[in-house]
Structure formats: structure tokens, C-alpha cells
Amino acid sequence: MTKPRIFHIALGSNKGDKFKNLQNAVDAIFRQIGNTKLISKVYKSAALGFESDDFLNCCLVLESDLQPHDVLGMLLAIEIELGRTRKLKNEYEARVIDLDVVFAEEQIINTETLQVPHPEMHKRKFVLMPLNDLAPKLKHAKLNKTVSELLEVCEDKSVLEPLNIWLKNPSKTLDFSKYNYIAIEGNIGAGKTSLANKIAQDFNARLLMERFADNPFLPKFYKDAQRYAFTLEMSFLADRYQQISEDLAQLDLFTQFVVSDYDVFKSLIFSKITLNTDEYGLYRKLFYLMYKDIPKPELYVYLYQNTTRLQENIKKRGRDYEQNIADDYLEKINSGYLEFLKSQKDFNVKIIDISDRDFVANRSDYLWVLGEICSE
Incomplete structure (x- = not known):
């Protein structure tokens, strides 16, 4: 997954219910563009450059996967959605809402539609003061001064x-504050790693990821399952046990909770499918010797996708050794998970059907999944 970009957005309103206009804009930005990390104080100021009602202004820090021009396009669409009608270019006017990209990280952009850093921001206290609440040490890429320095020398x-x-x-x-440890699980290609990554990024969680890519037996297993099944399952079990035991024992004071893209119990589910009866009996004994000492998730989220969608996702991510996975194998894994989860009395389990959702490409689907996770 690509790393989200940080944007600083200026908001203003001097028409109608100004505070409500700002809140509506903040809500729409969160729903449609990305995660709102911080919001400044709200400031009242006289209209600058024309006679009109006082403005309310603020700034926010936005984290988004979108490109800067796409962010601008969506901000303009939100303005229209909230009732703004732009008139003559470069003519000051009262407005229900005004949304501007002030910074897009350290980028310098100079196109007909977007100039970043905003070319007027250093001349306007109604931008600099709320921006100073959020990022006083952020440096202007062209003027080589921090926001606090620009505020000091501003002639406004x-x-x-x-x-x-x-x-x-x-x-x-x-x-998510009621949970210290959340495990995101699902079939091959369900999107568990993508979701765990997004939650960790947006909610300051510590991310615990399965180290499957380093397992030398996985490609061999897909070529010769009967020969390598027991070796593969034992190596996964040992690695999962070590990782969870060590990582969850280390407290991190700077994160809110832990989110993982697997739970160690998946070892038992997969081994029941891949091993013969004798091997599975031995494996099961070894599993429970280890499992009793491992911290358990306080919330277990299972992302269910139908087999057709799973195969589409597997093809899309393009791992060579996964391209010939049979439908029957995926269906057995789904059945194994659902049988296990429905039989658990001590687990807090949420099974979320995402067969008709794409939370990676569609933010509304992502927010829907988060809502399902956080719901009582």
C-alpha cells in the first residue's frame, strides 16, 4: 500500500450558519477524502478585501491516499455540495464555505488549477493563525520560513x-479505545493486511503483520502440498508463536492499541485442511501446548468474501505461487474459519461480509467496515 500524503487545508465561512458550515465541511472531507488528524481552533475575523459579514476560519490536517489535484477537485465538489456557487474569478464575495489546499507535504505545485504552497497564505492571518495551532514548525517550501516565522512577519x-x-x-x-488487541482475519486475498494497515495508520495503532513472505516453504507447498504441508504448518506455527509472544509483551506508550493481520489460531484451521489425520493429531497437540501461553485478541474480526471475489483479488495482487489456488481450497478455508468462529464462546467475534465492498478503493466502504467493527 502507498503511504498516505499529509495535506493542510484552510476552511472559511461567512454566510448562513457559519459554524455549522465548517462542521459540515469537516465531516464531508472525512467521509470523502481522508482521515482528519487534527483540527485547529475556530477564529472570527473581519472580511478581508471586501465589505461583508465576519468570517469564521480554521485549518485541519488531512491524511489522504489521493493525489493533490484530486484532493482539490473533491474539495471544490464539497463546496458545491454545501451550497457555494462561485462567480467571477478573482472577485471577493461572501461564501457559505471556502476550502483551500495550503500545503501538500513539502511539494511545490504550480499549475493552472492548483498552486501549492498556497500563493496568498503567508499574507493572511486568518490562515496563518489556525495553521500555527497545528504546525508552527512546518516550513514553507518556497519562502524557507516556518509557519510561526511567517506569522511573526505577516503584514496583515x-x-x-x-x-x-x-x-x-x-x-x-x-x-477503538475499548480494545487493546484486535485481530483482523480472513481467507487468502480477503484484504486483512490492507485493512490492518489502514486502521493502524488512521488510529495510531501498533501494527503486527504476519511474516508469510519470508517463509521459504510456502512456494514449495503450492507446488507439492502433500510433501511440504507439515513442514510449512510447523514453520508458520513457530513463527507466529514467537512473533505474538515477543511483540505483545513489549508495551508501546505511543500507540493506542495493537492491530494484527492474523491470529495464531489460523494455524489450526489451515493445518486441518492441509495435513493428513496422523499429522494433524500430532500438530494439534503441539499447537495447544503453545496456544495456552499466547495473548488472545479482545476482538476477532473475520472478513468474509465469496470465492469469486477472492480469486479476483489473488489475481490482482499477482503473487506467482498463488495463481493456481483452487476454488475448493479457498472454500475449505472459509468453512474452517466459520466453523471455528461460530463455536467460540470466549471470543468476541465479528464476521463482516465484504463480498460487495472494496474498502481499499472506496472510502465509503472503508468507513462502513470501520462502523461495523466499532458497533456494539
Whole structure:
């Protein structure tokens, strides 16, 4: 997965219910563009350059997978959605909502539709003051000054009043605080690693990822399952046991919780499918000797996808050794997981059917999945 970009967005309104307009914009940005990391104070200031009602202004830090021009395009669409009608170019006017890209990390962009850093931001206190709340040490890529330095030398004489009301960050409505350890599970190609990555990134969680790519027996197993099944399952079990035992024993004061893209119990599910009866009996004894000492997830999320979608995802990610996986094998894995999960009395389990969802490409699907995870 590509690393999300950090954007700093300026918001303003001086028409209608100004505070509500700002909140509606913040909510729409979260729903449609990306995760809202921080929101500044709200400031009141006189209209600059024309006679009109006072403005309310703020800034936010946005994290998005989108390109800068796409972010701008979606911001303009949100303006229209919230009722803004742009008139003559370069003419000041009252507005329901105004949304601008101030920074796109350290990029310098100069096209007809987008200029970053914003060419007027260093002249405007109503941008610099809320931006200074969020990122005083962030450096302007062209002027080579930090936001706080730009604020000190800004010639704008406007007087800004910080308001004692705060915009709500919509990301805070998704509450993971009740869990210390969440395991995301699913069949081959279900998207468990992608989802665990996105949750860790958006909610400051510690990510625990299965080290399957380093297993030298996996490609051999797909070529000759009967010969390498027991060796593969034992190597996975040893590695999963070591990783979970060691990583979960280390407390991390700078993250909220742990999210993993597997649970060690998958070893028993896969081994029941791949091993013969005698091998499975021995494996099961060894598994439970280890399993009793391993921390268990407080929430176990199983991403269910139908076989057709799984095969599409497997083909799309293009791992050579996975391309000939049979439908029957995937169906046995799904059945094994569902049989195990439905029989568990001590697990907090959520089975989420994502067969008609694409939470990687579609943000609304991603937020739907998060809502399902956080729901009571």
C-alpha cells in the first residue's frame, strides 16, 4: 500500500450558519477524502478585501491516499455540495464555505488549477493563525520560513478572535479505545493486511503483520502440498508463536492499541485442511501446548468474501505461487474459519461480509467496515 500524503487545508465561512458550515465541511472531507488528524481552533475575523459579514476560519490536517489535484477537485465538489456557487474569478464575495489546499507535504505545485504552497497564505492571518495551532514548525517550501516565522512577519493587520467552541473531529466517532488487541482475519486475498494497515495508520495503532513472505516453504507447498504441508504448518506455527509472544509483551506508550493481520489460531484451521489425520493429531497437540501461553485478541474480526471475489483479488495482487489456488481450497478455508468462529464462546467475534465492498478503493466502504467493527 502507498503511504498516505499529509495535506493542510484552510476552511472559511461567512454566510448562513457559519459554524455549522465548517462542521459540515469537516465531516464531508472525512467521509470523502481522508482521515482528519487534527483540527485547529475556530477564529472570527473581519472580511478581508471586501465589505461583508465576519468570517469564521480554521485549518485541519488531512491524511489522504489521493493525489493533490484530486484532493482539490473533491474539495471544490464539497463546496458545491454545501451550497457555494462561485462567480467571477478573482472577485471577493461572501461564501457559505471556502476550502483551500495550503500545503501538500513539502511539494511545490504550480499549475493552472492548483498552486501549492498556497500563493496568498503567508499574507493572511486568518490562515496563518489556525495553521500555527497545528504546525508552527512546518516550513514553507518556497519562502524557507516556518509557519510561526511567517506569522511573526505577516503584514496583515487583521484582529482575529479565537472562539471558545470546537469543531468535532469525525474520526473520534469511531471508538477503538475499548480494545487493546484486535485481530483482523480472513481467507487468502480477503484484504486483512490492507485493512490492518489502514486502521493502524488512521488510529495510531501498533501494527503486527504476519511474516508469510519470508517463509521459504510456502512456494514449495503450492507446488507439492502433500510433501511440504507439515513442514510449512510447523514453520508458520513457530513463527507466529514467537512473533505474538515477543511483540505483545513489549508495551508501546505511543500507540493506542495493537492491530494484527492474523491470529495464531489460523494455524489450526489451515493445518486441518492441509495435513493428513496422523499429522494433524500430532500438530494439534503441539499447537495447544503453545496456544495456552499466547495473548488472545479482545476482538476477532473475520472478513468474509465469496470465492469469486477472492480469486479476483489473488489475481490482482499477482503473487506467482498463488495463481493456481483452487476454488475448493479457498472454500475449505472459509468453512474452517466459520466453523471455528461460530463455536467460540470466549471470543468476541465479528464476521463482516465484504463480498460487495472494496474498502481499499472506496472510502465509503472503508468507513462502513470501520462502523461495523466499532458497533456494539
